[in-house]
Amino acid sequence: MSKGQQSMAEEVGEPIKYGDVFEVSGEVGRKPIAAKDAAAMQAAESMAIGNVKKGGPAALAQSAADMNERRGLLPHDAVTNVTRHDGVAISKEDLNGQRVFTEAIGVKVGGQYVQPPGTKLKSPSDDVPAEAMTIGEALEAAAGTVGDKLVDESDAAAIEAAEMRATGRGQIIARGIAAAAQSAAAHNTRVKRDEEKIKLRDILEDAKAKLQDDKAVTKVEAEGILNAELRNKEGLSPYPGGVADSIVTAARLNHEKKNLKS
Structure with a gap:
């Protein structure tokens, strides 16, 4: 421009x-x-x-x-x-x-x-152990750790980023977990009583099965999902045990597994 x-x-x-x-x-x-x-x-x-x-x-x-x-x-x-x-x-x-x-x-x-000629294109999943933790599994971990957390805009943004990276699509899936998270965040802003609000567990339980595809978590995916969450919340740190935090932890564990095998 x-x-x-x-x-x-x-x-x-x-x-x-x-x-x-x-x-x-x-x-x-x-x-x-x-x-x-x-x-x-x-x-x-x-x-x-x-x-x-x-x-x-x-x-x-x-x-x-x-x-x-x-x-x-x-x-x-x-x-x-x-x-x-x-x-x-x-x-x-x-x-x-x-x-x-x-x-x-x-x-x-x-x-x-x-x-340039002779340059090897490195995929984000190159050198990731076969038993590496996937995005879907990391999302399920978040549901197990902070499942009672009320879904807000930062959660929805992180889940959207996670879904797009897991499926390889440039858009969210109709009736997928990202669409559900967006709907939940909007619903939670409209209702006053916490007991009527939608929780993270409601969206991310069985996340791996709900995703149309899945992939191992790497640093590239973790950075993108972390940035998506932080852009939609106050403060400079992800919610402890939440979506981005679980993804970052999974990326670190996968990296450690790779180093142990090398």
Whole structure:
């Protein structure tokens, strides 16, 4: 996004849109960049490449989404149909000895980057022991540890990030645990009596079975899920024994298991 485009958006009090940041036009270009759109892009990059590319589409989208939220132009739980309906997809092809990654936002190309010849693409799950703890198992551990915790927005954000990383999709699954967590967090803000509120146990019991797919927890997944929780809560630490804390613990245990085998 050019400084002129950013200044223009700020002057008229409009959110930063996809067309301000990416070479897209039409309906996609007119859509504002929302926080959950950026999270979906980060999940897609982490799954396909092993990390979020510095200066790549997901990093640019996150910066724009953060600015839109800080200026009060979009709520933190905002999501557009750009990622909700069409999702984010990353394809790869070999051209002249180089691996080219193309990231699509909805149906529009958001960016491309090239992997130099001879570079091995390292998956987030490379070198993880077969008996490593999975995301689903870590979520079930959270349910067992702090199952009585009332579901709030930070839990929903962390569960959404966990589901997307477990399934490899750039969007949440209809009637999945992320959708249930979002619904629970919204419900809990509307009711006054705690006994009528939905607890973490209600969402995460049997999480592994509820996920359409699952994968071992690595540092990459843990960092993404931790960031999702922290962006939606006060303070600089995850809830003790909660979603992010359990995921971080699982990643550490998996890393220790790998070192013991090496």
